[in-house]
Amino acid sequence: MKQDTTASAFNEASLTNVHADLSAMIKRWRRYLETERRMSQHTLIAYGHDLGSFLRFLSIYKGEMITTALLESLQVREFRAFLAARRADGLSAASTARTLSSVRNLYRYLARAESIENDAIDAVQAPKVPHRIPRPLTEEATKSAIETLPELVTDDWVAARNVAVISLLYGCGLRISEALALSGDDRPRGDTMRIIGKRGKERVVPVLPVVQDAIETYTQQCPFALKPDGPLFVGKRGGRLNPRIIQSAMQDVRAALALPETATPHALRHSFATHLLSRGGDLRTIQELLGHSDLKATQVYTEVDSARIRDVYDQAFKRN
Template sequence: MTAQPGFSAGAGDALGRWLDHLRALDGAADHTLAAYRADVAAFLGFLSQYHGEGLGLGRLAQLGPSDMRAFVAAERGRGLGARSMARRLSAVKSFIRWLADREGFDPTAVLATRAPKHSRKLPRPLSIEAAGAVLDRVEAQAMEPWIAARDGAVVTLLWGCGLRISEALGLRGADAPLPEVLRIRGKGGKERLVPVLPAARAAVTDYLRLCPWPAEPAGPLFRGARGGALNPRLIARAMEQARMALGLPATATPHALRHSFATHLLAAGGDLRAIQELLGHASLSTTQAYTAVDTARLMEVYAAAHPRA
């Protein structure tokens, strides 16, 4: 990576090498790397302006608490939200930790910086009845029978298997017919095994039977109208049409079906760690958000039904 305005070629090269490390060893996705690049470049650019000089590796090794407080204050002052600030600090800490290992300095001042507190947004799942109604509506609203079957198969995978939309649309022709257990490569290149419900397998089989484009092993499983890879926006649009017809809130998106998968499993007595594995969450704390959702739902039922409420 070449030098950028505000910091030295050495700092720029270090940033580039760190991103290469994440790509090669951690399998970070391109959009994740782009976000990390922007976050760390913003940090390096701020430090150069703050100190009024070009920023080299030696200066990075001398960062103190005042540097970090000034950075957080400046970012918050220009309107960066608490959640975005936490993500930016996470990228900066990861970069400085990596650099400290190679340059032999103490990164404690950076790593000890606390992000502003922010309230975790709870997932907004659909009820079982609403999710079922969405699937029925999506399968019925397209004019072309094969497109209706395609859209129905995709949303069935989202709700029935807890897939991300990118994971569902990343399936290839070689994955068909779907097995009882599907190997999914998720965020960061991490693989997980996901059981496939008979209904999901049947939906994909029905779509392939109607699809005018032959399934090619290396080609996309789900096709657009012209035979290319299906654009995720088309599934979002199908969900939008379905939720408007059913009177559901704007939170009824394709990703809400993945949330619904987890919440419905938990409500039925599913083990939290098993759900973590099925979703491909790196941290159990991410999955634990669903316990808050389920508790909130139970409290709503309690308040509405208890005779002394």
């Protein structure tokens, strides 16, 4: 299902007022991203939508069929006009920057694989994206969230499932996509678990006893037979659990505990890293546990910890 959705996003982008030769190149680019770059289905869909917006803009802006020759002839001003149109449509700076990144990726592929080049795209500056640090929950808020989850649903097995998923996000630092991609055969049977992350990168994470217990409770209460090659976490009809269900569960927790809007499933992964760092964990180890390919992505948590210390200091010494 996901692959069909991804393919349709690219097909829609590639078949609208686009010459057949270019359409075929775009499809080859998609296969390259999926098979060689091993991008996630979520990223592929985003790239497809970004490309679709770019091609639709060109079709209207230039008033002609989009060909490889047209892509080669575009000037800086025309790329800037596209970005301005995206901002006018209400896209944030971050989303606009991602759209430009998608278009650049296509041009890099065309230059390398199809001998179609345009240096103008490299001269276009992406909009500045404000530097933001992750917003983790406090240890107290995380504990309260996990304790509150079972109170917000009526089915015991659903409550156990939600607790197991959230425990994996916080206790092991998993992405929600990684947790929900687990199969029945992936469930921990010892104190470690093998995780397949972004672009097929494999890592081994330790599994705390409390997380093992949460998963065991769920598997015992689940009314469906969890097959070794089937999903570990299932919905009420027995199919693979949709991430929206967990996002909705966290939304209910936010309302119940008056937590900020930043208290999302992904914030639990941030909380895992931040709390581990504050307890003396080293960056390299945290990097490996999170599956970050670049240490810079992990170093942001040092900013989180410093900000937390400053807040504590300000609260302790603020003047009346």
